[in-house]
Amino acid sequence: MLFSESFQMAITALMANKLRSLLTMLGIIIGVGAVIAMVSVGMGVRSNIQTSIASLGSNMLIISPGSSDRGGPRGAAGSMTTLKYDDAVAVKNKIKNIDYVSPTVSSSYQVVNGNQNWNTTVTGVTPEFMAIRSLEVSTGSFISKSDLDKRQRVAVLGSTVVENLFGTENPVSRNIRINNQPFKVIGVLDSKGQSSMGQDQDDVVYIPLTTAQERMQGITYVQSINVQVSDPEKMDQVQEEIEELIRQRHHIAAGKEDDFNVRNLTSIMETMNQTTAMITILLGSIAGISLVVGGIGIMNIMMVSVTERTREIGIRKALGATFFNIMTQFLIESVVIGVIGGLIGIVLGCGISKLIAQIGKFTTVITILPILVSFVFSVGIGLFFGIYPARKAAKLDPIEALRYE
Amino acid sequence: MATKEKHLTIRLQGIKKLYQIGDQEVAALNGITLDIHSGEFAALMGPSGSGKSTLMNILGCLDRPTMGSYQLDGQEVAHLSDDELAATRNKKIGFVFQNFNLLSRISALDNVALPLVYAGVGRKERMERAKYFLDAVGLGDRADHQPNELSGGQRQRVAIARALVNDPHIIMADEPTGNLDTKSTKEIMEIFEGMHAKGRTIILVTHEPEIAACASRQLLVRDGVITRDEGKGVVMDVV
Numbered sequence: 206m207l208f209s210e211s212f213q214m215a216i217t218a219l220m221a222n223k224l225r226s227l228l229t230m231l232g233i234i235i236g237v238g239a240v241i242a243m244v245s246v247g248m249g250v251r252s253n254i255q256t257s258i259a260s261l262g263s264n265m266l267i268i269s270p271g272s273s274d275r276g277g278p279r280g281a282a283g284s285m286t287t288l289k290y291d292d293a294v295a296v297k298n299k300i301k302n303i304d305y306v307s308p309t310v311s312s313s314y315q316v317v318n319g320n321q322n323w324n325t326t327v328t329g330v331t332p333e334f335m336a337i338r339s340l341e342v343s344t345g346s347f348i349s350k351s352d353l354d355k356r357q358r359v360a361v362l363g364s365t366v367v368e369n370l371f372g373t374e375n376p377v378s379r380n381i382r383i384n385n386q387p388f389k390v391i392g393v394l395d396s397k398g399q400s401s402m403g404q405d406q407d408d409v410v411y412i413p414l415t416t417a418q419e420r421m422q423g424i425t426y427v428q429s430i431n432v433q434v435s436d437p438e439k440m441d442q443v444q445e446e447i448e449e450l451i452r453q454r455h456h457i458a459a460g461k462e463d464d465f466n467v468r469n470l471t472s473i474m475e476t477m478n479q480t481t482a483m484i485t486i487l488l489g490s491i492a493g494i495s496l497v498v499g500g501i502g503i504m505n506i507m508m509v510s511v512t513e514r515t516r517e518i519g520i521r522k523a524l525g526a527t528f529f530n531i532m533t534q535f536l537i538e539s540v541v542i543g544v545i546g547g548l549i550g551i552v553l554g555c556g557i558s559k560l561i562a563q564i565g566k567f568t569t570v571i572t573i574l575p576i577l578v579s580f581v582f583s584v585g586i587g588l589f590f591g592i593y594p595a596r597k598a599a600k601l602d603p604i605e606a607l608r609y610e
Numbered sequence: 611m612a613t614k615e616k617h618l619t620i621r622l623q624g625i626k627k628l629y630q631i632g633d634q635e636v637a638a639l640n641g642i643t644l645d646i647h648s649g650e651f652a653a654l655m656g657p658s659g660s661g662k663s664t665l666m667n668i669l670g671c672l673d674r675p676t677m678g679s680y681q682l683d684g685q686e687v688a689h690l691s692d693d694e695l696a697a698t699r700n701k702k703i704g705f706v707f708q709n710f711n712l713l714s715r716i717s718a719l720d721n722v723a724l725p726l727v728y729a730g731v732g733r734k735e736r737m738e739r740a741k742y743f744l745d746a747v748g749l750g751d752r753a754d755h756q757p758n759e760l761s762g763g764q765r766q767r768v769a770i771a772r773a774l775v776n777d778p779h780i781i782m783a784d785e786p787t788g789n790l791d792t793k794s795t796k797e798i799m800e801i802f803e804g805m806h807a808k809g810r811t812i813i814l815v816t817h818e819p820e821i822a823a824c825a826s827r828q829l830l831v832r833d834g835v836i837t838r839d840e841g842k843g844v845v846m847d848v849v
Contacts, residue, residue: 210727221715520711523672524772525700525728527693603672607711 211530215538218510229506230546232499233583237550238557239492240579241571245558247485248570254481258474264304264437265337265470266444268292268430268451271463286426287455287464290414293331293430295454300446302439305333308427310417314384316410318370325366327383327410329417337433345377345392348413352391356415361392363407384421388412440471489575496579499546500586507539507594518598519606528599535595536588543587547580554579618684619779619811620646620669625678625688627664627834638664639675640834646813648779651806653825654815661834663784666815670703670782671695683779700728704773708785710765712757718768719744719753725776743771747801763794770801781805783814787821799824 219226270285293308311328334340335347342361352359360381367376376390397406418424434443444467451465511518518531554576558569627639638661646652656662667673668680671687674695680688687698704725705711712721723740731739744750747767749760757765766786773781783802787795803824806812814825822828830838 217715516711517713520713521724521728522696523670523699523705523711524725525696525776527696527728529693530728604667607672607707 211533211537232502233546234550236496236499237579238553241554242557243488243492244575245569245571247488249568251481254477264434266432267468302435304433304435305337307333307337308430310428317382321370323369329414341395342392343395353413358388359391360388361411363409364396365407500590504590511594511598515606515609522603531599532595535598536591539591540587543584547583617648619648621681623679625675628676649809651812651825652827653822656831660831662831671698702779704778704781706783706786708788710769722771743775747771780811
C-alpha cells in the first residue's frame with residue numbers, strides 16, 4: 206500500500222472529527238508555542254546582557270585598586286591609591302598580546318553652559334579609551350596625545366549632556382564650565398543608547414586623564430586601568446602576567462595580599478551566558494512539559510479512536526490489510542496531528558514572542574533552533590505516543606473486531 | 611497436474627479447532643474433511659453453536675485450525691502467519707457479510723475499491739475496476755453515495771461488488787440476506803446465482819432452507835462435524 210493512500214485515510218479520519226482533532230492538536234499547539242515564546246524571552250535576556258558587556262569592549266581585563274587595610278576600618282574596594290598611571294604604561298610596554306591600555310579616573314561634577322547646568326560623571330581618559338570602548342565621534346575629535354601631555358582643559362561630551370546643555374546647537378568649540386573651571390568642547394560622541402542595566406551610556410563627559418588628576422581632583426593615582434587583550438585565548442595568561450608585574454612594581458612580598466584586582470570581562474560574560482542559558486533551558490523545559498502533556502492527549506484520543514473504529518479495523522483486515530497497513534494508517538494519523546499542531550504552534554509562538562516584545566518593550570530573539578527542535582519534538586511526540594494505539598489497532602483479531610458492536 | 615486436482619479449490623483434512631474454556635478444552639470443530647471444487651455453489655447450514663461460523667472463519671482464512679490441513683488452490687494455508695493470511699484473503703477470497711460491513715465515511719465506489727488498495731493497485735486502475743463491478747451489480751449511478759444513503763439491498767450489492775473487485779477464487783457469504791427484506795433477498799440471490807453461472811466458487815452460510823436450496827450443494831454442520839452432504843460434486847456446466 207502506498208504512503209499517499211495511508212496519508213489520505215488519515216486526513217479523512219481527522220476531518221471526520223474536526224473538533225476532536227483540533228482539541229487534540231491544542232496540546233501540541235500550546236506546547237510548541239510556549240517553548241518558542243519562552244526560549245525567545247530567554248535568548249532576549251541573553252542578547253541584552255551580551256550587548257551590554259560587549260559595549261564595555263571585548264577581551265577586556267580591568268585592573269582596579271584594592272581596598273585599603275592599613276589598620277582601623279577598611280576602606281571600600283578601589284579606595285587604595287597605589288595604582289598609578291605608570292603602572293598602565295608598564296603593562297603596555299612589558300606585556301605582550303595587548304592591544305590597548307587605558308587608565309581612567311572619574312568623578313561627578315556640575316557641568317555648566319550659560320544658564321544651563323547638568324550633573325554628570327566626568328571621566329579622565331587617555332586617547333586609547335576611544336578604541337577600547339569602541340566609541341565614535343560624531344562631530345569634532347576625541348582627546349589626543351598632546352591634550353594629555355599638556356593637561357589641556359578640553360572635553361568630549363556624550364549626546365545626553367549635549368541635549369541638556371546645548372539643546373540643538375552645535376557645542377563644538379564652545380566653552381563650558383566643569384566644577385567652575387573653563388573647558389573647551391572638542392567633540393561629541395555618537396549615541397550608544399541605554400545599557401541593559403538601564404544606564405544611559407550617553408550621559409558622560411570625557412576629559413584628558415592628566416587634567417582630571419591634576420587640575421580637577423588633585424590626585425596622582427588612577428581608579429581603573431582597562432586592558433584590551435589581542436587574543437581571547439591569551440586572556441588568562443595576560444591576566445597572570447599583569448598580576449605578577451604589578452605585584453613586582455608595588456613591592457608586594459610573596460604571600461601578602463594584592464593591593465589591586467584584575468577582573469576578566471570575558472569570564473564575567475561566560476558566567477552571564479551560562480546563567481542565561483540556564484534560564485533559557487529552564488523556561489524551555491517547563492514549556493516542554495506541556496508538549497509531553499499534549500503528547501499524552503494524542504495518545505488518549507488515539508486509544509479512543511482505535512476502540513471506536515474496531516469494526517473498521519476488522520473490515521480492513523478481512524479485506525487484506527496487514528499489520529503494517531493498519532499500523533501505518535494510525536501512526537500517520539497521530540503524526541499528522543503532531544505536524545499540524547507543531548506548525549500552528551510555531552506561528553503562535555512567534556506571534557506571542559512578537560507580542561511580548563511589543564507590549565513589554567523587551568527584546569525577544571527568535572532563532573531557528575528552538576523552532577526546529579520543538580517542531581521535530583512535536584512530530585516525534587506524535588510518533589511516539591501514536592505507536593502504542595497503532596500497535597493495538599494493528600494487533601486486533603479480525604474475527605473479534607468484526608464482531609465488535 | 612491432474613485435471614481433477616486443478617479443479618479442487620478447497621481441501622480440508624481432519625480440521626479441528628479447540629478452545630480452552632477454564633480447565634476444559636472444547637472442540638468447536640471436531641475433525642472436518644471436505645473438498646470443494648472450483649465452480650461449486652455450496653451452502654453451509656447448521657444451528658447456532660454447531661461450529662459453522664468457526665468453519666467459515668477458517669475457510670475464509672480469518673482464523674487458523676488447531677490441527678489439520680487446509681489446502682487452498684493447492685497451497686497449505688493452515689499455518690500461515692497473520693500477514694500471509696491477510697494477503698491470501700486479499701487475493702483469493704471475497705467476503706459478503708450479513709451486516710454488509712461497509713466503511714461508513716467513504717463513498718460506495720471507495721468501499722468497492724478498498725481491497726485493491728491493500729493489493730497495491732494504482733489509483734486510476736482501482737477506480738476503473740471498482741466502477742466496473744459497481745455497474746455490474748446495477749449501482750453505477752450510486753457510486754458517490756455514502757453507505758448510509760443506500761438501502762439495505764443496495765448496500766449488500768456494494769458489498770458484493772467489493773467481494774468481486776480483486777477477482778477472488780472464492781466468495782464467502784455469511785448470511786448475506788439475513789438483514790434484508792424478501793424483495794432484496796431475491797435480488798441478492800439472483801446475483802449469487804449469476805455468479806455461480808459464470809463459474810465462481812461460492813460458499814454460503816445460512817440457516818434458511820429456501821436460501822440453501824439455491825445452492826448446488828448443501829452441507830450440514832452439527833457439533834463440529836459435517837453430518838450431511840447433499841449434491842456433492844455437482845458442478846454447473848460452464849456454457
